[in-house]
Amino acid sequence: MHLFNALRQTLFVAVAGTVVLSSCKRDPDVTPSTAATTTPTTSTSTSTNQTVNDWILGNMSYYYYWNDKIPANPDKTLSPDQFFDSILYKYNATSNPNGDRFSWIQQSADELKASLSGESKTTGMEFKLYLRSSGSTDVIGSVLYVYPGSPADKAGIKRGDVFSKVNGTGLTTTNYSTLLYGDGDTKTYTLAEVQSTGIVDTNNTKSVTAVVLQEDPVFMDSVYTFGAKKIGYVVYNQFVPGPNGSSVATYDQKLDAIFGKFKAKGVNELILDFRYNPGGYVSSATALGGLIAKGIGTKSVFVRKEWNSTVTPALEKQYGTDFFYDYLTQKANNIGDNLSQVYVLTTSGTASASELVINGLRPYFGQKVYTIGTTSYGKNVGSITISDNTGKIKWGMQPIVSKSFNKDNESNYSTGFVPKVEVREPLNMRPLGDVTERMLSEAIFQISGTRTARRGADESTIRTVIGSSIERKAGGSNMFFTVDKALPAAGL
Template sequence: MKKLYPLIILSLFTIIISACKKSPNIITPNSPGTTLDKIKDSIYLYAKEDYLWNSALPTYANFQPRTYTNASDLTALASEMNALSQYAINPATSLPYEYYANDPGAAKYSFIDDGTETAALNGTKGDYGFDLQYNLVNDLRIEYVYPASPAGLAGIKRGYRIISINNNTNISYDAQGYGTGTGVNLAYVNNAIFNSSTVTMTLERQDSTTFSATLNIANYTVNPVLKDTILNQGNGHIVGYLVFNSFTTDAIADPVLDAAFSDFASNGVTDLVVDLRYNGGGYVSTAEHLDNLIVPASKSGKLMYNTFYNSNLVSGKDPLLSHQWRTGTNGDYNYGQLDFSVAGNVVNFSKIGTLNVGRVFFIITGNTASASELTINNLRPEMDVEFVGETSYGKPVGFFDIDINKYIMYTPEFYVENSSGQGGYYAGFTPGTTDYPGVKDIDDLTRDFGDPTEGLLADVLSYVNTGTYAVNKPAVQSLKSAARTFALATGNRINMHPQKPKFTGMIIKHNSLIDKLKIKKN
């Protein structure tokens, strides 16, 4: 039986909150409608209360959330989220804060999850276990592989070239100005890889040998550390290299991070390289853990970063969010114990482990987002931070999960600044500029992670060994077409990826907040 809770007044509307297990946490004006109508209402009302830029949103009557429709429920809700994201204007650009250059009108940050991305961040994925990207318009490469996935078990590795998909060799990039045609080939690749349950590929290794692999979608456990290795450069330079691909939960990420950094410390690593080129973010608690592994011991106890929420949350004018957390799966909770103030959310460094380096190189691309950028930004005032690669995604804001029926709503509720007050990096970090020292160079998809000849790692090793970045590497540069150079120069690098990033975020889980009895990243 559906249980109705006492009425809560929000603005001009009377809100009904349902605790039915089949339809939890739906809030809606007291009017008839389908479950989907009420979910649409809930998205709007939660945003109006808790969204970081909530003051820019129109009234319910003007926005009319129930008018957003599409081919499926999820795409209809995504359309609503996209619309909500376009109201708040960044005065620095005169464009929406959530403006996404590669898909104007789509939300850069906000999204509705059907549980897929949340499950992945909690350590379980159900797919082939790899991603892919075009190196050139006729050169499709494996971007990365999770070892325990179907692709990993089939022996597929980063840098392998895809020759055919389901016996079709017509897979060149032919869309958005980088080739010719109507985009049919790109659509074929996208559907064959991301919208299927089985796929057969022929691949070419770096030694020019080929093999075929048939993959079936399966569930597997994510190991977010794709590679960790030590590269002894001589002359006292011992480089520790780590590829970290997702800020999964602490339970999954912390043990593998700790093991890698313990190995670095025991082997006397002098220079640290953290490769976040495809890391779209995740839990802020994991970002803090990584920062504490990297930061010099002398900085322990110093401010790491501050968090800022909207005035509703700070002043306690958030009955909807409060009610959800009191009546959700976490049991009763005293709303008065929540603290959204800046002072109540101070996070300080607390050194973990014994690795003690004064400089860290971060390898980044347009897929480096949110919790990855938070990790980097936190360290900028504390040590020499070098940026190598392409401009990052640009997401100085984060969110917590809001459960609505069978969906999870993610929309920015807070922004962050480091101990020097540096934040607001909506345009991303551009390597080799005044604020972000290092070198701008294109991702080298032809080599595996940890290969000293891989373009971006080679840039780092050049600096370690000579004190200068040398990007004139003929073997790598010969593979960089005019299209890829143009894409980098115009900021459209992401367009050569079959899909936009699936996830970009830094998440505070609300059950963690409740456990702590305050809003504090743990």
């Protein structure tokens, strides 16, 4: 693939999912998967380490957004994952709040690429983990959603189910990672019930076996009518244009068709449900923006990408200034002219390309793109996938290479978007799309003034969140490349 085609299709942005580095994991206890054909890090020879590390350093010195912060003499005898970690410009909430939280490396570039396109080995359910009670070390899981047709779906697991044990062992802060993500494809979940007295264990169990699954990120859509308000609603869980390995943008086309239906039905209000969307392709984000933004003209900017001072002159010389911009395209199914505002449902799992859409749309609606839920994750930077397609080096990297801005040059969401109305999801959740579901109900009220459900207070016990399976997901990338000879990386 020519570098321009690989790069210009637009930058990938996603939350670090199945990562090797504890420094950039959102769940430092998660054990990464590795390809069976790769050599374990602990047994890699020093000479092999140095070869891989030379490759890592060469690429990072050229493309990494903070390449001027890479140590002068890093230790190349370290294992590749440790070496990669050692050269990052690491985030620290106090001393370096603008540092890197997101770059990662994996031992198998093939697995990395598959996961970035929504394909992974999974039971088919996403969940959030909480401390069972304040001060406890016991952990419970709450099912957020289940992929249709997946093993979890076939086993009868549904959104709102709560589980307290895996394979007969109670989840705790010290064992949950091993039980949930450790060896063995078959897991047996023991369900619990949410009662007025607290969480009560049951004898009800569900056994599921993980399979390699391609998730359709366009989860559901609906149109609701409240008086003169025609509200379009879409649940979109990952910015991926099409299935892994496919050249057809199946999922982008599906979104286009949904907005065609919205337009035909006269939709004049829009709710985007990004609460479980960790990011993905900017090309898909821009395609979605083209269906929503008002007043799209020639070269209407959706995203501007700022790269480091080393690579920027070379990119600009070779490809021109348009390389750094993603422009909106007016689409036949655009509904922007009928909209005065947009509502987006968010949680801490809403990240990257999801946040880029919020930021990118705001200038087109006079900043009236509102969020409901909880504060989003805060990722205003983008990454690329770098692999060695000679086959000699099996590792794959996903380093941060750029920072994202909208048409008004705004990029001030590194701490996340704070919601207009804070709404927390309860443990016993209503189905997605149910107008009495807490977050959707609040958005409908904000739009129409109609309460579809009693606005109850959030649970009296605010449970401590300790992790989520969403944090292990990646988004998608169309930037798999080796270094182009026209843009040589140092040391290669």
